[in-house]
Amino acid sequence: MDSGRHLIFDSSSSSSGARLLVLGGGNHILRGVRSVVVGQERSATKRPFFTSPDEIYDEEYYEEQLPEKKRRLTPEQIHLLERSFEEENKLEPERKSELARKLGLQPRQVAVWFQNRRARWKNKQLEQDFDSLKSSYDALLVDHDALLKDNDRLRSEVNSLIEKLQGKEQGTSGVTGLKSDDQVASSADLIAPNIRQKVEDMLSTGSGGSAVIETEGTNQLAESSRESYLPEGYNCAGLVGGGIQTEEDDLSDEACNYYPDGLFMEQHNQEEAQLGGWWFWN
DNA sequence: TTGTGTTTTACGACCTCC
DNA sequence: GGAGGTCGTAAAACACAA
DSSP, X not given: OOTTOEEEEOOSOOTTSOOEEEEESOTTSOSOHHHHOOGGGOOTTSOOOOOSGGGGGOHHHHHHHTTOOOOOOOHHHHHHHHHHHHHXXXXXXXXXXXXXXXXXXXXXXXXXXXXXXXXXXXXXXXXXXXXXXXXXXXXXXXXXXXXXXXXXHHHHHHHHHHHHHHHHHHTXXXXXOOOSGGGHHHHHHHSOHHHHHHHHHHHHOOSXXXXXXXXXXXXXXXXXXXXXXXXXXXXXXXXXXXXXXOSOTTOOTTGGGGSOTTOEEEOOOXXXXXXXXXXXXX
């Protein structure tokens, strides 16, 4: 049992007596004799300190001391401590002494219990905060994904409308087959200037439909589509990336009537800019 | 029974406040 | 400088599956 037992004789003075440090083996030998003495069971006969290295090997001493191990508090003690903790999680000296007296514990034990209880409480709070933040994040992620999809859908719709307009004005020689977002920029440059101007007019006013595309047979489509795919609360969203733009490219106050209250727009990085992607956050 | 993971008790080191 | 706080950790106590 004692094989491999290593002890450190701690000669540094301490306020409370024996300090025996155990580095290995001897599982029954506790690292601090002080720590195993619990409450009123603390024995007055305990050796206060080793006065010489030889005393470390005094087996008789251990036989007397070893039965006392670290003990858990009784349910009654814990109940009272918990109630006290609920009232106030900090411990003033008077309350500490009072509790110790009521519970038959050392004031030090009461203090340690409160320290550990505060640590547990803090951990629990951290877990709750984490869960709460994670829920918020997940909800935002869902919103964000929905907005991205909406964004894509709107872009395709604009592309399709542009194609139709071009078809009307230029017959079959116009640009066709726009499929992806990153094609919007280059294709927009190829749009006949007069059509482009009309689309810009339509999208830039933000006045709720004052712009009318005069091209025969298309104005109604353009107007109704635009109204249908803008979510409630949105006025007008401009395209970016060199495509159709608002009159105010700099998102100045005057131009920012395209966004609903409580939203701001942010172009996150170059990649998203390439995709013509505006991120909406609320 | 035993191995393993979790909880509880206790401590030392370090920090802050008065 | 002392008292009391947090933080990190050791080790006993405990729970539980294999």
